[in-house]
Amino acid sequence: MSAVVGPDDATYPLQVRPAGSVAALDEVLVGCRACPRLVAWRERVAAEKRASFRDETYWARPVPGFGDERAAVLVVGLAPAAHGANRTGRMFTGDRSGDFLFASMSRTGFANQPTSVGADDGLVLTGIRVTAPVRCAPPANKPTPTERRTCAPYLGRELELVGPRVAVVLGAFGWQALLATLTDQGWAVPRPRPVFGHGAEVRLAHPDGRSLTLLGCFHVSQQNTFTGRLTPEMLDAVLLRARELAR
Numbered sequence: 378m379s380a381v382v383g384p385d386d387a388t389y390p391l392q393v394r395p396a397g398s399v400a401a402l403d404e405v406l407v408g409c410r411a412c413p414r415l416v417a418w419r420e421r422v423a424a425e426k427r428a429s430f431r432d433e434t435y436w437a438r439p440v441p442g443f444g445d446e447r448a449a450v451l452v453v454g455l456a457p458a459a460h461g462a463n464r465t466g467r468m469f470t471g472d473r474s475g476d477f478l479f480a481s482m483s484r485t486g487f488a489n490q491p492t493s494v495g496a497d498d499g500l501v502l503t504g505i506r507v508t509a510p511v512r513c514a515p516p517a518n519k520p521t522p523t524e525r526r527t528c529a530p531y532l533g534r535e536l537e538l539v540g541p542r543v544a545v546v547l548g549a550f551g552w553q554a555l556l557a558t559l560t561d562q563g564w565a566v567p568r569p570r571p572v573f574g575h576g577a578e579v580r581l582a583h584p585d586g587r588s589l590t591l592l593g594c595f596h597v598s599q600q601n602t603f604t605g606r607l608t609p610e611m612l613d614a615v616l617l618r619a620r621e622l623a624r
Contacts (some may be wrong), residue, residue: 384410391532392502403441412524414511422459428621436466439513441466444506449623453551456511468495468507474597485616510554533558543619548596549573590622
């Protein structure tokens, strides 16, 4: 007899394997409590709150991907922000990193509006989807390797269901996490693995005939955008390149 697997069990994410739709995947995801440190942190943040959000009810659960469920372009970040997606329940929504990202998506024709403040703000993404390899807000925005591995089945199943042709990867953490997942899925990932860098472009093939191009981009964190390491023009160029490749 097989063991009963519950949301607190580290093997719980493996339940996404039979998920036949993005909605079914999300239904499993939002109940996950497999990483005790992340569960404790996301719930602590929701209880203590930031002063400017003291009257709001935080989502405080794992955050699903957001956008077109048949997107040709998938944007892979790091993890939800404590007072952004962990509060609003939508990826890159409610913080300055999201403001920077969705403004670029609007300029490049992927989004119907340049702002993303809440899950009910009317934002619609066309041809693009945003996700992350870790779905709960981590302390200091730094998931552990074990947490990344535990969460990996969610990203893997989302890739299978969406079937993107291009992945825009924001930062080295997402780059390594995505390459690990693609390796597990049988993609021909070179050894040594391709190195992350802004503007890096790597085309991968799968034995079944599919192809996927990875595009590296500095993360849209305030540390990068406030210092000018990542400018609006730089991000626009990556998204336009993604659109070109997706065609």
